[in-house]
Amino acid sequence: MAIIEHKMSPALAARVMSVSDLAGWGLSMVAYVRWIAAGEWAICSADGTRIGTAPDRLSAFAAIRQHDLEPLSVH
Template sequence: MTEQQNTQNVRLSRTMSAVDFAGYGVHEIAYVKPIPDDEGGITFAIHAADGTPLTVLPDREIAFAVVRQNDLEPVSAH
């Protein structure tokens, strides 16, 4: 990232309200997060960019595929 891009990003982050920031990417990004299931295994929760839970799936690759099928970009969250 260039210094100019970094400066623009800092300015943008200072001018965005909490509500604006929460909605950033809501129509482009979905987060995929591993979560424990009831049987001691791991499932994968999909959340909209604003944190809204969408679904839980048994496999990371399936979760990423479902996100892409809905014209969103999957991002791993921890």
């Protein structure tokens, strides 16, 4: 990040997240849904670990919300 900071204004650099900051951001708050096969959707934690499956996208989103997480789609 230091290289990037030297090329940006100080105000902009202060708003830029490092790669490690971005990786840790929201890990405990989000899960994503990804199509894996006909009739099967993967529910994954923010770090990519598969934590479940569902027969359709709506069911996957509902399951995520039932566990107080924010669902996101991955294309």
